[in-house]
Amino acid sequence: MMSIEIERAEAITWIRIQMAQHGLSLSDLQAAGCFAESPPPPTPGAVRYRNAHGQGWDGRGAMPDWLQRAVNAGQTVDHFRV
Numbered sequence: 001m002m003s004i005e006i007e008r009a010e011a012i013t014w015i016r017i018q019m020a021q022h023g024l025s026l027s028d029l030q031a032a033g034c035f036a037e038s039p040p041p042p043t044p045g046a047v048r049y050r051n052a053h054g055q056g057w058d059g060r061g062a063m064p065d066w067l068q069r070a071v072n073a074g075q076t077v078d079h080f081r082v
Contacts, residue, residue, distance in 0.1 A: 049080040056082075 002010075019025070029035065045058035055066050057080075063071070071077060 047082055049077065050082050051080055 019029075045060055047056035048059040049067060050056045051066055051070070053066075055064065057064050057067055063077075067077065067080060070080070
């Protein structure tokens with residue numbers, strides 16, 4: 001089993017070889033967008049449901065535990081609509 005450091009060093013060596021074989025420079029890769037900043041994480045939507053403890057949910061994705069417990073106890077989702 002290889003250590004992470006060895007695998008990393010081998011990957012860097014492979015990249016350097018590929019760059020040399022293809023006549024690529026760091027500025028070529030930058031111009032191609034290889035090092036563009038990753039997009040910011042999606043901002044959460046506006047809270048559409050909130051409980052008395054201030055916990056909120058925007059209505060996207062899985063229903064949070066606090067709301068699922070309330071629904072299981074007989075409450076409606078609309079009861080928590082903001």
